Amino acid sequence: MRAALAGTTGNAVLMGVAEVGTPIGWVLLPGLLGVSARPRVAALVSAWAGVLVVASVLVPVIPGHRSDPQALLASTLSLTAVPLLAWARRRTRTASVTRAAGPTDVAVFTVPAGPGSAALAVCGSPGEIGAAVPLRGGGLLALVGTVTGAALDTPAGRRAIEQTFRWHARPAASPQRLAGVLDQAVRDLAPAGHLRATIVRVDRSGAVEAARCGSPDLITVAADRAALAGVPAGPALGSTRPAGSTARAGSTARAGSTARAGSASPGGGATPSPVTGRRVAVVAAAFADAHGERWVRVLDQVAADDDPAGAARRLTRGPRGGRRTGPALVVDPGPPSRA
Incomplete structure (x- = not known):
């Protein structure tokens, strides 16, 4: 403004x-x-x-x-x-973003993703960052993450991160480029804070690419079997010093991958990787923190619903019936007949 x-x-x-x-x-x-x-x-x-x-x-x-x-x-x-x-x-x-029906403690938004569709579930849990931006031609860019730090974990701080992502989510933007933009935004907003995030891009053909920055691994479903995608993990955004200065150790994600220490690359250390499967799901670091090492039990939940909205809503359930933890993103990149 x-x-x-x-x-x-x-x-x-x-x-x-x-x-x-x-x-x-x-x-x-x-x-x-x-x-x-x-x-x-x-x-x-x-x-x-x-x-x-x-x-x-x-x-x-x-x-x-x-x-x-x-x-x-x-x-x-x-x-x-x-x-x-x-x-x-x-x-x-x-206009293509619609809200799916559901309980009052979670909001699920559906949006086209290539030939298929995607659903983003948000529930206002602490540190929650979630945004999905439809692209011209039917593509999608989405951000799922958790912020840490007093200056970032406020309504204004979270909103600033999400607005920065939406502003730069253009058809030509790559996950690595967006990671770099968000990395700089985190440094400007709160030098002592960081963002553990996954950035997902779906092109108009349905090809999925993701960059993981200190967040849990993605989940893929092929046929009726779910497994971890094996996307390489970079450091959390804002957790390393800019290139040319002495680096401090990167944060460790509970997803089973240790964030690398070192100088931040233009993409915040993120390495975009293709992700294949009839369904791709993303949970935030807050989900892994809440569920501990047993968070991988979520694999069975990803394939449990026919539509991505139901699967995304299911992923926000708290451990042992506790408070919901979001955000969660579920992408069905192919048309419904292929799912």
């Missing part, structure tokens, strides 16, 4: 100094900034751009926007359309 407002202000100053009075010069950049942002941010950008236009007309210390009615009407209509276009863009992106 601050960057969009600063860009709008800078554009107005530049237009005034350059004596540009045409409406397009005053509203083009605010329009582009607004359309690419969330609807509320777009509305604020449009309102601020309108204030700057009016100020340039009423207080002409330097040449500003043209004051003739047609020019002002053109700018008014353009700035009014910006929040509407941002809303339409967001609605188009999220």
